Amino acid sequence: MGTGTTQQNTEVAVPKGTREIADTTPAADMDHPEGAVIRRQVEFYFSDENLPTDLHLLKCCGGRQNEPVSISRICGFKKMRSYKPRGLVVAALRKSAFLDVSADGKTIKRKVPLQGKCALDPEYFEDDQDLAYDPRARKPAVFPVQQLPQKTVYPEGTSKNMLKPTGFEATYIEPPVKPEEAAEEEAMYDPDKSFVERIEIAIQRFKQKRRMHEMYALVFNKLMRFGGVESGPRMAQGLSAQEMKKMDAEEIAQALATHNVPWDRADEMKWVVDFEGLAKAFLSSWYPAHYGYAPNAVKNACQVPRSFYNYLRYHNVCPEYDAQLEKALKVCNLAEQELNKVHAAGLALPGDFNQSASVLLGGAQAGMYAGDKSWVEDMNEVGIRDEEARIKFNTGVAIMGSDEQYDMLEANQLKILQQITTGLEVVNIQPPTKSTKELYQKQSKVIEDKLSRLDPLGKLICETWYTDDYDEWDLPKDKYPNGKPQRAGAGQAYEFWVEESVLEECFVGLRMDANILKLEGGITILDEVHESMCSFFTWLPNELWMDRKPKEVRWLKKGLPEDDDEADAGGGQQFDDE
Helix, strand or coil, rough: CCCCCCCCCCCCCCCCCCHHHHHHCCCCCCCCCCHHHHHHHHHHHHHCCCCCCHHHHHHHHHHEEEECCEEEHCCCCCCHCCCCCCHHHHHHHHHHCEEECCCCEEEEECCCCCCCCCCCCCHHHHHCCCHCCCCCCCCCCCCCCCCCCCCCCCCCCCCHEEEEECCCCCCCCCCCCCCHHHHHHHCCCCCCCCCCHHHHHHHHHHHHHCCCCCCHHHHHHHHHHHCCCCCCCCCCCCCCCHHCCCHHHHHHHHHHEEEECCCCHHHHCCCCCCCCHHHHHHCCCHHHHCCCCCCCHHHHHHHHHHHHHHHHHHCCCCCHHHHHHHHHHHHHHHHHHHHHHHHHHHHHCCHHHHHHHHHCHHHHHHCCCCCCHHHCCCCCCCCHHHHHHHHHHHHHHHHHCCHHHHHCCCCCCCCEEEEEEEEEEEEEEEEECCHHHHHHHHHHCCCCCCCCCCCCCCEEEEEEEECCCCCCCCCCCCCCCCCCCCCCCCEEEEHHHHHHHHHCCCCCCCEEEEEEEEEEECCCCCCCCCCCCCCCCCCCHHHHHHHHCCCCCCCCCCCHHHHHHHHCCCCCCCCCCC
């Protein structure tokens, strides 16, 4: 009677947590069932017959440099993908007399480096004309040939997933909606549902479709908070995968939501849906005041709401507010253009001429020069010397002013008539004329031993501007139709003389909060600029909501007879938990 043969199991049991070590460093006597085939295939890759013309493998090993090549890369080749597990593949390659496997089993190379020329050499295909007819001959490399990295290197502080598209890129386009998804969204965003319910679902669905890195989540959460949306822990933190399979898309979005819109937001007497106004106030007032004007931060702050508004329009969340969303998108584009200009203009204004006048006439810049002090060696701004201020101011009045104004300057009669603190809006910018530049060039040669160069002056035409605030919101409408008193000097125009280099940083529509000095003779001086703002600057009471959340008033039962009895019974004074 014949006896059946049994094949022994070659898998070795390893302790938990040592799987990777067992896979890469198997026992010395172990071999893959197809070890001979594996060795023959890999040895062919590195052979003198294949390697000199295999440009890809040459880039990996460096040709005659014989650099180690990752075994994982070799196992990714088409004819090697079927051989598993990797640990036995490594064991089979260790038995090769032609190849050398590293001690950790991660790389492999030839024991004897490649000799002679290869496809990495420019003259390789020129020396042997027969290679042109050899089907194994590859296309010549583009020189110089860069060696392929054996392992992908990511920038410091990033990972592979962080480099994937996030959905906030400027070129990102919403993917087409599948028919089943369109049916779900049609039910979720039914116009018969209240806006509060629809926008709450849309916020969670938007977050699911984006990679919310920290910088994006920061802006998005602040934007939601600014718009009256609350945030907190998820409602269903213990939700299992089996339970989620039984839910539809709307139920999943509600269960996983961390943002919620309280129902009192539907009260039109207290809350108004205004996407455009919210975008203006967030990007022009609140965000710059709290996070500054760094170019990357500004770009990110504009891109996050832009992506959210595009999502709302694309998925038809609130068609009744589509016109507002379109205007809000234009605000995001305008903010990205203006915010950096606003910062540059704020740093450049008011200019040397106006600072010089302020120094000489006792304005905000008077007594600010500290360039002769040892403790200001590392400071960028040290003020203007009196001599320098006198030269720049006198030159400006002589060239830009009238004969009467220059006579008053010579007679030392230019005194301050009025100091004004007001908001200004730039309505016109007039660069210096050709004659003005020629006069300044001549004057620069006269004082070149004292100052390097005088910048010609142009004209900055501004009008008074006042931002809407909440100070007088409850004034009687019969006496104040606009709900606020009439501002003194509203719409009054001012003309300032400003350097050409400073005018280049300004733009029509720029707004600022400034101090003005009105001098005898009709000269106006831009004494100090406290803050520069966008052309669409808007202030909303929502900023008060961001700074401090009002707490609910609670009435505590203290001092009542029953409380005293309870305190005596307890043997001591009773304190409230709060």
